[in-house]
Amino acid sequence: MTDALETLRAPLVVEFPFTRSLGPVQSAFLTGLRERVPLGVRTEAGRVLVPPVEYDPETAAELRDLVEVGDTGTVTTWAWNPEPRRGQPLASPFAWVLVRLDGADTALLHALDAPGPEAVRTGMRVRIRWAAERHGAITDIACFEPAEAERDARREPRPHDGDFAEPVTGIVAAARLDYTYTPGRAQTGYLRSLAERRTVGERCPSCAKVYVPPRGACPTCGVATSERVEVGPRGTVTTYCIVNIKAKNLDIEVPYVYAHIALDGAGLALHGRIAGIPYDQVRMGLRVEPVWSEGGRYPDHYRPSGEPDADYDTFKELL
Structure with missing residues (x-):
């Protein structure tokens, strides 16, 4: 039984909802996004991490010092996406960008709404475009957009206690992978x-x-x-x-x-x-x-x- 066979190919989708609870830091971060308040966390060395993490990546110390950062920031690097896929932030071509929000020392990955790659550059100033409806998820940031001149002032981080009414305590993240399977x-x-x-x-x-x-x-x-x-x-x-x-x-x-x-x-x-x-x-x-x-x-x-x-x-x- 050694007859030659044409190899099969077929589209395949692996999809499942992933439900997780949130600790105090992630809860404050996502609740802050719902309230249009970007938050980071300060490390023992004084660096401000956005998105915040619960443990210092250098010392492993527990982190709880929440700070409010700006809704404007600077593009540190970028890549153009000419053909958006299902579930991505924008339906039209856009740039993936790493944005260091004002007051932060690390960069946040998100989408930048721009007319074309010629309109994007490292070092450009951008601001958050908030989603019309926000529920406590990273998608509460609809995308970034070029900053207006009058909003170009940089903001220093300021302390925040992380207390919000009805904090977000859990999320459901939809994981999906579309690919062509060749057996x-x-x-x-x-x-x-x-x-x-x-x-x-x-x-x-x-x-x-x-x-x-x-x-x-x-x-x-x-x-x-x-x-x-x-x-x-x-x-x-x-x-x-x-x-x-x-x-x-x-x-x-x-x-x-x-x-x-x-x-x-x-x-x-x-x-x-x-x-x-x-x-x-x-x-x-x-x-x-x-x-x-x-x-x-x-x-x-x-x-x-x-x-x-x-x-x-x-x-x-x-x-």
């Missing part, structure tokens, strides 16, 4: 076989183990693999976990079970969902078979095959 020769063959309701791995010419999904090389011996071997379709549950939290956009009732399944003839267990059996009856050694998705492009889940459980000694090396 390579080995996984291209694996994916094409799944479309035919077959599971194909590759055998290592040195240790003779069959790896599914194939990687193009043996992870143990480090040698290239090319001999394609069909495995399964049935297999054995080696280990498993019970999931009690419902995932967003996943239409599966909890609790449910995910397991490592050693397909017959494979030298490595793969990951799959177990259904067709109460979650508390899933066990090591359970024999299962695939239930294919609508359209038959991949196994949607595995269910009991009705065979007797496998003996532990037959799968202990695959745990």
Whole structure:
């Protein structure tokens, strides 16, 4: 089974919301942005850091001395972005800039609204353009814009106690990665076989183990693999976990079970969902078979095959 295959390519999006709580320094910083008050933190050496951090990067000492800095600043370096992407601060071309706000000793990364790269330079004076609606996030700064002459005066930092009404105590940051995935020769063959309701791995010419999904090389011996071997379709549950939290956009009732399944003839267990059996009856050694998705492009889940459980000694090396 060594027929040449055209390598697959497909767009892929990895996206999830990341929820985190805030300590006193970050809480004050984001609450300050909501109130249009830029804050930094002063180190033991007297430097003012913006954005503020909770510990001195030089001494690791805890930092709590909040100071108010200006809403104007100086561009320290920049790069032009001719084609903004989804989720970036501006929809039209703009400059990424590092801005040292007046009174700060470090620079803040954000976007600068400018008509073109010829309008941007290191050393130019800029000011914050605040978002019309602010909720306590870095996006409360809509972007930077060139400073007006009458607002060009530099401001010295002044103490701030960080006290605000209804401080921001947590944020939800949306993490998203858009890219084109190219699975390579080995996984291209694996994916094409799944479309035919077959599971194909590759055998290592040195240790003779069959790896599914194939990687193009043996992870143990480090040698290239090319001999394609069909495995399964049935297999054995080696280990498993019970999931009690419902995932967003996943239409599966909890609790449910995910397991490592050693397909017959494979030298490595793969990951799959177990259904067709109460979650508390899933066990090591359970024999299962695939239930294919609508359209038959991949196994949607595995269910009991009705065979007797496998003996532990037959799968202990695959745990």
